[in-house]
Amino acid sequence: MKRLLALQKVIELRSFSKAALALGYTQSAVSHMVAALEDEFSIKLLYRSHAGVQLTLEGAQVYPLIQNAIRQYQAMQEKVQEIKELSSGTVRIGTISSISAHWLPVLIQKFQEKYPQVKFILHQGNYTTIPEWVRTNQADFGFISPDALPNTAVQFVKSGVLRAVLPLNHPLVQRKFVTLADLAPEPFLELEEGVYSEPLTAFATANLRPNVKLRVHDDYSILSMIELGLGVSILPELVLRKTAYQVAILPIQPELTRKIGIISQKIVMLPIASQYFIDFIMENVDLLP
Numbered sequence: 001m002k003r004l005l006a007l008q009k010v011i012e013l014r015s016f017s018k019a020a021l022a023l024g025y026t027q028s029a030v031s032h033m034v035a036a037l038e039d040e041f042s043i044k045l046l047y048r049s050h051a052g053v054q055l056t057l058e059g060a061q062v063y064p065l066i067q068n069a070i071r072q073y074q075a076m077q078e079k080v081q082e083i084k085e086l087s088s089g090t091v092r093i094g095t096i097s098s099i100s101a102h103w104l105p106v107l108i109q110k111f112q113e114k115y116p117q118v119k120f121i122l123h124q125g126n127y128t129t130i131p132e133w134v135r136t137n138q139a140d141f142g143f144i145s146p147d148a149l150p151n152t153a154v155q156f157v158k159s160g161v162l163r164a165v166l167p168l169n170h171p172l173v174q175r176k177f178v179t180l181a182d183l184a185p186e187p188f189l190e191l192e193e194g195v196y197s198e199p200l201t202a203f204a205t206a207n208l209r210p211n212v213k214l215r216v217h218d219d220y221s222i223l224s225m226i227e228l229g230l231g232v233s234i235l236p237e238l239v240l241r242k243t244a245y246q247v248a249i250l251p252i253q254p255e256l257t258r259k260i261g262i263i264s265q266k267i268v269m270l271p272i273a274s275q276y277f278i279d280f281i282m283e284n285v286d287l288l289p
Contacts, residue, residue, distance in 0.1 A: 001073050004066050006033040007045065011063070014052030086115040089273030094123045094130035094142025096193075097219050098238045099260065103143075103288050110287075111280050118273050126217070128194030134263055140274035141264035148196035154261035155278075158285055161237045162198060162256040165222075166248045167229040177251040180206050187213040187231035189222045198258050199234040223247060241289060 009019040010030065020027040038045050045059035055063055095104065100122055108120055123130075123139055130142035131149060146154040164178045172178050172186075180203055188210040190197065203210050213231050216222050222233050223245040236258050240249055262278060264270055270278075 003033040094133045094139035126194035146261040156261045173248040184208040189231040189233040
């Protein structure tokens with residue numbers, strides 16, 4: 001394309017030296033580009049006359065097509081620039097409920113202050129469904145625990161603490177903290193997270209077997225059940241923010257944490273809006289609770 005643009009400028013200014021000055025090249029470089037173009041086409045495009053540089057008869061026939069190619073190239077550049085400026089685009093995210101409720105609202109709000117035309121589609125799932133959505137192109141990227149897919153590239157974002165959640169009238173509520181051994185015999189409400197569960201992994205590591213009575217996909221359903229005295233659970237501290245449920249929340253010793261990272265499509269397949277949003281997330285990790 002540089003050679004076509006050089007030819008265009010030579011014809012416009014009727015001079016190799018003026019074209020070189022306008023383009024920021026040496027005259028020799030412009031002459032070489034035009035000569036290379038003539039070699040590629042195997043025809044003479046220009047000749048010099050007393051009026052300056054002009055198109056040959058063959059060049060005059062080809063030049064309208066060259067101008068059209070340049071216009072298409074410029075239109076393509078304009079569209080690319082438009083995409084880079086995110087005047088449009090859709091970000092498709094696979095997410096878990098705690099991230100949907102406590103991370104994404106503030107992130108989307110601030111992102112749309114800069115890119116108001118970008119739209120978002122959220123698919124709520126777990127550590128099994130989210131990677132599958134990314135693999136099958138139903139989501140551009142998703143939030144999962146890096147520990148759920150140890151052999152897969154997952155970009156770490158942030159860790160959060162896990163807490164024990166109990167009914168208000170439970171005897172353990174009087175303690176300053178609880179242990180996994182305290183919780184193991186209790187009716188346990190498990191948050192169904194797919195291929196990996198931080199609490200179940202912690203119990204297994206401690207050689208304990210929890211008394212799982214119910215598996216539930218939604219964090220807030222578990223909180224409602226604990227409120228009614230159906231059992232105890234271990235949930236991310238993030239879930240317990242702004243909750244109106246009447247439950248007791250206690251630290252666990254030793255402390256348990258949950259890691260959250262991003263799994264995404266390959267960079268060549270990732271839409272520009274999603275690339276920008278992932279970068280935005282990583283730049284604003286300190287905003288996240």
